[in-house]
Amino acid sequence: MIRAVKGTRDILPPSSAVWNGVESAAREVFRAYNYEEIRTPILEEKALFARSVGQETDIVSKEMYTFTDRDGSELVLRPEATASVMRAYIEHRLDQRPGVQKLYYIGPMFRRERPQKGRYRQFFQIGAEAIGSESPAVDAEVIEMVIEILRRVGIEDSQLLLNSVGCPKCRPGFVAALRDQLKDVVQRMCADCQRRSETNPLRVLDCKVPEDQPIIDALPSILDYLCEECRTHFDAVRSYLDDRGIAYEVRPRLVRGLDYYTRTTFEITHGALGAQNSLLGGGRYDGLAEALGSRVPAPGIGFSIGEDRLVMTVEESEPEKRRHEIDLYIAPLGDAALRHAALVARNLRRQGLCVELGADVKLKRAMELANKLGARYALLIGDTELASGTYVLKDMASGEQRSATRNQLLDSITRNSDKDR
RNA sequence: GCGGCUUUAGCUCAGCUGGUAGAGCGCCGGAUUGUGGUUCCGGAUGUCACGGGUUCGAACCCCGUAAGCCGCCCCA
Known part of the structure; x- marks a missing residue:
């Protein structure tokens, strides 16, 4: 048997409906904040x-x-989308368009990691980028927007972690100070930290080994090394968040794993996700455009939601899965009725109803299917009905039946559905 | 990439100290042929993850592989 490749998976109904719900909620919020969609290729140059x-x-x-x-x-399957969005921004000279460019994307990303719960080799991200401003007000609005998306899908109990990682002007000073102090204490730390202190000292701050925590707490904080501009910027972001009543926790040890981040970085975590408790992450990337060869600076900030994890959280918080419903199941009895029913079905579908047209099965089986498929109404069409021009419409919940002409159908079904909802 | 645990029907699982498989749910059919949900009766489905080995005999013991889960790493 051929199976889905390791780390990838099929998204089946009814879960696919949750995915669609999450995506349309996000699209609505993006619309409200005037973000427009960008679709970039999944294949990119490795460079x-x-x-x-x-x-x-x-x-x-x-x-x-x-x-x-x-x-x-050398080509790659994209591991993330911010670089692609910036590439497109530069390539198509979006800086020439008026105002800040506010773009969102939804799509698959690929990273060849060891799969586990909440972590897949093909995973989906919902993200947004605001490019063309370094104003801290944009940072605050972006963070507000992502929280709105979470709220829209019913997630209120998440935690916002905030930090500033400085800029190329002040960060080297911090890293130097960190290296300096690590020299004296690193031999008392875990093996991983000993390695990190050489390769990437910032990562030491992210260590979770309990024994190392007292040592890490005594290490210098990035916030004490921010330059004047970064300090002012960070204070402004915080006060704009305070204005909005958005709670956050400053985590000087929050280090993100992508080199392009500058200044503001943030993350939102949610319990019950296990080790992969990070629901989304984001930050500012003021030097990214230049790193990609742009001659015009294009400071920006963005975030990216782990859609797989978001869907997982939504499914756990709302276990009462809404049953998939259809408006009408049509049960034709005999070939003449089947042909006639097809026309009735097309007409009602054009009016926006969700209609399942039964195959030519026995009536008992048809009713059974209508029930199992979650039909609100069943419509019986047989020789008697064809002859009289009126059909039998059955309310599946109450069991009541009444006759209806072709012209009365839509009315009977929609009027009662409005009443029910 | 590293470590631990797991893998039996579509799903959730049982299967004793080795004697070649079961339950519940679901699915399909039937209970006088134009009426679902409840009930009753019946049915199908498994290379017991895969490949080796030990044994008269392996779902069960041993080795390897794969996949899933949980950590590490990293991140969404």
Whole structure:
């Protein structure tokens, strides 16, 4: 048997309905904040991510699906979308369009990691980017927007973590100070930290080993090393969030794994997701455009929601799965009725009803199917009905039956459905 | 990439100290042929994840592989 490849999966009904619900909720919020959709290719040049996400990050150095195309070019399945959006922004000179460019995307990303709950090799992200402003007001609005999306899908009990990782002007000073202090204490830390202190000292701050925590707490904080501009920017973001009544926790140790982040970084976590408790992450990337070869600066900020994890959380918080319903099941009895029923069905479908036209099965079986498929009404069409021109319309919930002419059908069904809802 | 646990029907699972499989739900059919939900009766479905090994005999013991889950790493 051929199975879905490791780390990928099929999204089947009724779960697919939850996915659609999450996506349309997001689209509505994006619309309200005047974000427009961008669709970028899943295939990109490898260099795009090496230059943006960072050659030395795990994502680029060991998790990308890479292949050499027939013409020799190195291509990858995109591991994230921000780099692609920025690439498109530069390529199509979106800086020439008026105002801040506010773009959103929904689609699959690929990273070759060890799969586990909430982590897949093909996973979906819902994300947005606001490019063309370094105003802290944009940061606050972006964060507000993503919280609105969560609220819209019924998630209220999440936690917003906030930090500033500085800029190329002040971060090197912090890293140097960190290295300096680590020299004296690193031999008392876990093996991973000993390695990280050489390769990526910032990652030491993210260590979860309990014994290391007292040591880490004594290490310098990035917030004490921010330059004047970064400090002012971060304070402004915080006060704009306060204005909105958005609660957050400053986590000086929140380090993100992509090299392009500057200044504001944030993450929203949710319990019951297990080890992969991060629902979404984001941040500012003021130097990204230049890193990708743009001659005009294009400071921006964005986020990306792990849609798989969001859907998982929604499904857990609303276990009463709404049953898939259809408006009408038509049970034709005999070939003449079947032909006639097809026309009735097409007419009602054109009016917007969800109609299932039964195959030519026995009436008992037809009613059974109408019930199992969740039909609100069943319509019986047989020789008697064809002759008289009136059909038998049955309310599946109450069991009541009455006759209706073809012209009365739509009215009978919709009027009662309005009453029910 | 590393470690631990798991894998039996579509789903959730049982299966004793090795004797070649079961339940519930679901699915399909029937209970006088134009009426569902409840009930009753009946039925189908498994290479017991895959490949080796031990044994007269393996779902069960051993080895390997794969997949899933849980950690690590990393991240969404």
